[in-house]
Amino acid sequence: MACNTGPEDEKWMKQALDIARESLGEGEFPVGCVLVAGGEIVGRGRRVRSFGPFQNELDHAEMRALADMSGSRGAVSGLVAYSTLEPCLMCLGGLVLNGVRRIVYAYEDVMGGACGLSLSSVRSQAGAEEGPGFYGSLGLEIVRGLLREESRVLLAAFFSDPERKYWRGSPLAHHALGRIP
Numbered sequence: 001m002a003c004n005t006g007p008e009d010e011k012w013m014k015q016a017l018d019i020a021r022e023s024l025g026e027g028e029f030p031v032g033c034v035l036v037a038g039g040e041i042v043g044r045g046r047r048v049r050s051f052g053p054f055q056n057e058l059d060h061a062e063m064r065a066l067a068d069m070s071g072s073r074g075a076v077s078g079l080v081a082y083s084t085l086e087p088c089l090m091c092l093g094g095l096v097l098n099g100v101r102r103i104v105y106a107y108e109d110v111m112g113g114a115c116g117l118s119l120s121s122v123r124s125q126a127g128a129e130e131g132p133g134f135y136g137s138l139g140l141e142i143v144r145g146l147l148r149e150e151s152r153v154l155l156a157a158f159f160s161d162p163e164r165k166y167w168r169g170s171p172l173a174h175h176a177l178g179r180i181p
Contacts, residue, residue: 033061043069062091086113106151
């Protein structure tokens with residue numbers, strides 16, 4: 001188990017993994033995300049449109065979970081995101097700007113994961129002041145690797161299927177399959 005986690009974290013990550021399995025079952029890239037506040041799920045999302053005529057890079061699990069949350073609630077405090085794959089830069093920004101202050105993810109995205117970035121230096125170069133800036137002052141907590149193997153297995157199943165072309169041959173595919181590119 002990853003450090004700084006407890007039984008509740010595992011419970012919510014298992015929910016995200018169930019959502020990722022649903023995506024895999026529909027041929028989509030297997031990533032799931034749940035947003036939790038006050039001991040309940042307030043948003044769910046899974047990767048969609050990773051293939052087909054409407055394929056895009058906007059319908060990530062985290063963005064869909066945020067849309068699900070905002071469609072049914074106002075502002076929510078104490079948000080925690082549980083994602084089966086490390087959020088990319090777009091998703092990290094979306095989560096943070098929507099009040100998430102703790103992100104727990106299962107599998108590292110060696111290709112596009114953004115959770116290792118230092119947010120303290122993110123600011124416009126024009127008129128930038130000293131100090132941590134907006135993002136650096138938020139106190140974001142990142143927990144890595146919770147139920148990592150379960151997520152890796154789903155990604156490996158996706159990348160092993162010859163019908164699935166999405167990110168085939170990518171560093172992430174090689175990493176999940178245990179291959180060196």
